Amino acid sequence: MSESYDLVVIGAGSGGVRAARxxxxxxxxxxxxxxxxxxxxxVIRGCVPKKLYVYASRFKDSFDIASTFGWHVDASFDWPxxxxxxxxxxxxxxxxxxxxxxxxxxxxIRDRAEIVDANTxxxxxxxxxxxxxxxxxxxxxRPSIPDIPGKELGITSNEAFDLKxxxxxxxxEGGGYIGVxxxxxxxxxxxxxxxxxxxxxxxxxxxxxxxEGLDAGLENRGIRRIYxxxxxxxxxxxxxxxxxxxxxxxxxxxxxxxxxxxxxxVHNLGLEKAGxxxxxxxxxxxxxxxRTNVSSIYAVGDVTGRTALTPxxxxxxxxxxxxxxxxxxxxxxxxxxxxxxxxxxxxxxIGLTEAxxxxxxxxxxxxxxxxxxxxxxxxKTDRMMLKMITLAEDQRVLGLHIIGPGAAEMxxxxxxxxxxxxxxxxxxxxxxxxxxxxEELVTFKAPTYRYRNGAKV
Ligand SMILES: Cc1cc2nc3c(=O)[nH]c(=O)nc-3n(C[C@H](O)[C@H](O)[C@H](O)COP(=O)(O)OP(=O)(O)OC[C@H]3O[C@@H](n4cnc5c(N)ncnc54)[C@H](O)[C@@H]3O)c2cc1C
Numbered sequence: 047m048s049e050s051y052d053l054v055v056i057g058a059g060s061g062g063v064r065a066a067r068x069x070x071x072x073x074x075x076x077x078x079x080x081x082x083x084x085x086x087x088x089v090i091r092g093c094v095p096k097k098l099y100v101y102a103s104r105f106k107d108s109f110d111i112a113s114t115f116g117w118h119v120d121a122s123f124d125w126p127x128x129x130x131x132x133x134x135x136x137x138x139x140x141x142x143x144x145x146x147x148x149x150x151x152x153x154x155i156r157d158r159a160e161i162v163d164a165n166t167x168x169x170x171x172x173x174x175x176x177x178x179x180x181x182x183x184x185x186x187x188r189p190s191i192p193d194i195p196g197k198e199l200g201i202t203s204n205e206a207f208d209l210k211x212x213x214x215x216x217x218x219e220g221g222g223y224i225g226v227x228x229x230x231x232x233x234x235x236x237x238x239x240x241x242x243x244x245x246x247x248x249x250x251x252x253x254x255x256x257x258e259g260l261d262a263g264l265e266n267r268g269i270r271r272i273y274x275x276x277x278x279x280x281x282x283x284x285x286x287x288x289x290x291x292x293x294x295x296x297x298x299x300x301x302x303x304x305x306x307x308x309x310x311x312v313h314n315l316g317l318e319k320a321g322x323x324x325x326x327x328x329x330x331x332x333x334x335x336x337r338t339n340v341s342s343i344y345a346v347g348d349v350t351g352r353t354a355l356t357p358x359x360x361x362x363x364x365x366x367x368x369x370x371x372x373x374x375x376x377x378x379x380x381x382x383x384x385x386x387x388x389x390x391x392x393x394x395x396i397g398l399t400e401a402x403x404x405x406x407x408x409x410x411x412x413x414x415x416x417x418x419x420x421x422x423x424x425x426k427t428d429r430m431m432l433k434m435i436t437l438a439e440d441q442r443v444l445g446l447h448i449i450g451p452g453a454a455e456m457x458x459x460x461x462x463x464x465x466x467x468x469x470x471x472x473x474x475x476x477x478x479x480x481x482x483x484x485e486e487l488v489t490f491k492a493p494t495y496r497y498r499n500g501a502k503v
Contacts, residue, residue, distance in 0.1 A: 051075050051178040053370070054167045056159040056315070059086020061347030061359030062184030063143055068367035070150040077176060079169060081158040084143045085136070087186050087348070088356040094139065095132050095207045096227060100388045102128050103234025107390060107426075114423035123235055125212045132207065161316035164342045168316075180342050180370055183322075183330060184363065185311035187348035191304040192219075196280030199287050200302040203228065212237055213300025217289055219277050220305030221248040223387040226260065228303060230390040233269045240270040240299070242277060242291070249387065252447075253399040255413070259431050259449040263391040266428055277302070310349045327351055334377035336366050344370075353380050384461040386454035391428055394457035396464055397445035400435055404500065408438035410493035412470075414486040418451050432456075432486045434470070438496065441470040446487070456484045 053069045055062045058080035066078040083090045102123075109121045147154055157169040161183075167176045189202035201209075203224055216232050218225050221243030233239040241248070241264070247257045248264070248271070264271060275292040282288070286298035310329045317324065323331045323339045329351025336344045344366050347359030358380065365376035384396035403409045412434040421428060430450030436443050446460050463472060470490070478485035496503050 049174070049176050051077050051153075051176055053077075053180045053182060054079065054159075054176050054178040055182045055184055056161075056167065057086065057184035057186055057311075057347075057349075058084045058143070058147075058154075059184060059186050059347060059359065060088045060356040061186075061363035062086070062182065063147065063363070064360045065182050065184065065346060065363035065367045066152045067147060067150045068364055069371045070147075070152045072367060072371035074367075074371045076151075077153040077155055077178075078147060079155040079157055079159040079167070081156075083140055084147075084154075085140045088359075089139045089143065090136055091204050091207055093356055094136055096203075096231075097388060098132050098135065099128065099207070099231045099235075100227065100390070103231045104390060106234040106236070111421060111424040111426060125209075125235070129208060160314065161320045161322075161343070164320050164340050178342075180344060181320075182363075182366060183315065183317070183338075183343065183345040183349055184347050184359070185315065185349045187308040187310050187354065189304065190307050190309040192277065192306055194277060194279050196282075196287075197304075199280040199282060200304050202304050206303055209301070214238065215298075215300045216240070216303060217242060217277070217297075217299040217301075218303045218305055219243070220307070221245050221250060221273075222305060222307070223249065223385075223389075225303075225305035226264070226387060226389045228305060229264065229269050230267060233264075233267050234390060237300075239268075240272065240297075242272040242275065244274060244276045244292075246273055249393070251399075252393070252395060253433065253445070254401070255431060255433055256393050256395060256447050256449055259429070260387070260389060260391065260393055263389070263428055263449070266426070267390065308348065308354065310351055312349060325351060335369050335375060336362050336378070353383055355383065355385065358383060382461070382465060384457045384464075386457065388454065391430070391450050392453040393449050394453035395445070395447045396457050396461050397443070398435060399445060399447070400433075403435045403437075403444045404497055406437060406444065408499070409444065409497050410436045410438050410441075410470075411495050411497075412436070412490035413494040414490070416486075418483060419481060420451065430483055432483065434473070434487060434490060436470050436493075438498070443468050443470060443473070450483060452483060456487070460487065 052074035053076045055066045055078040066076050070076045112119050157172050160168050162168050215238035217240045219242050229241045249257045278290045290296050325331050330345040332350050336346050346362035348354045365378050368374045368376040387393040414432045418430045433447040435445040473488045476488040
């Protein structure tokens with residue numbers, strides 16, 4: 047027998063949960079179907095456990111300099127304690143997500159969902175048929191790994207959080223944010239860490255100064271980087287995995303982690319039956335309102351291949367609920383989204399890189415580089431960098447890039463000013479908070495360098 051809904055949401059991650067709750071608050075009859083755990087990637091095997099592990103790994107740097115502040119610490123690390131406490135916390139959050147959905151009257155269905163047609167969804171195991179005015183696909187993405195011999199010996203970010211024991215060494219393939227975050231997590235926890243990436247430096251697409259700064263930070267932490275090559279094959283050798291590289295060399299590692307990108311979860315979802323169009327990369331094609339080419343089917347979050355970040359999925363989910371059930375069409379503006387990399391050192395950025403800004407005309411670049419105060423008593427060589435890029439014509443801030451402690455927190459607040467189209471004068475008018483690293487952003491004097499007609503002067 048078919049049951050009737052206003053909205054059936056497939057996937058209870060960041061985007062799906064927000065849309066379901068808001069739609070129910072606006073009076074819609076909503077069901078949400080989840081095949082794994084409520085909370086999705088972010089809560090269960092993404093942002094949340096990642097940040098907890100980042101915190102764990104950062105004790106290492108603190109212990110390293112503790113003695114310069116008079117502390118003598120005899121530290122040791124226990125991986126199972128971290129894994130167990132992480133599990134406790136994400137289970138707490140999962141329960142809170144379910145309770146929140148329940149409170150707003152959303153029907154919770156634990157199953158895998160499949161689209162039957164433009165207005166029908168079927169649960170794969172329970173065999174229920176749900177007819178609905180609208181379907182929201184919020185199925186996220188999954189790690190994609192290279193198709194090479196022995197690939198099954200490697201792990202992805204999904205498994206990394208729950209390893210039975212810490213390996214003595216790890217090879218991480220990938221120079222994106224997930225790769226570098228896991229590299230500094232494992233290195234901080236005492237694992238000999240190597241990062242291999244086919245590009246010339248980590249964090250492709252980020253400002254060059256951030257990329258170089260992070261590369262130096264990885265070097266300072268003893269993380270070996272192998273650039274411009276890749277992994278060709280894996281094979282078991284005793285307890286280790288023997289890795290063959292693109293340059294013909296081989297080396298054994300305790301574990302191999304693929305951080306080689308993520309693919310949208312569109313397989314076996316019934317999208318083709320409903321006639322939903324996909325992009326060449328497999329993501330679901332949507333318009334500004336997250337609507338697919340089928341007028342009753344919407345899609346939000348990672349499965350749409352727009353901005354693969356939790357706040358984007360949440361914003362898109364909320365906009366769909368507003369549009370469909372509050373008579374208030376909302377299109378999400380993806381043009382100015384700050385992003386952080388919780389590596390060590392931390393990286394955060396908003397707006398244009400120097401190379402991108404140059405395409406907008408003459409620009410001024412303000413740069414501050416210094417040792418974070420926390421390290422000044424020790425011989426730690428890490429350098430912090432804050433960079434502001436302004437349009438020469440009206441001094442509007444086009445980009446802000448920070449590497450060092452607190453980078454993400456600083457960019458989060460500076461993003462408000464950027465969204466208001468702040469100029470350098472607006473930053474200058476702000477009193478500094480002293481002593482902080484962030485005060486550099488409001489005390490820049492003359493530009494460190496300028497570009498006029500494309501030439502650095
Ligand atoms: C290691 C890692 C670290 C990250 N760190 C950050 C970070 O620091 N900050 C940040 O903003 N973002 C981070 N992200 C990205 C963030 O997790 C995602 O952008 C976000 O979770 C996307 O939300 P979503 O709703 O699109 O999908 P998801 O959260 O992935 O949820 C999709 C859900 O759909 C379910 N599902 C899939 N198919 C079906 C089906 N057929 N039937 C039923 N259920 C189905 C899945 O089980 C899943 O629970 C990280 C991601 C990873 C992997």
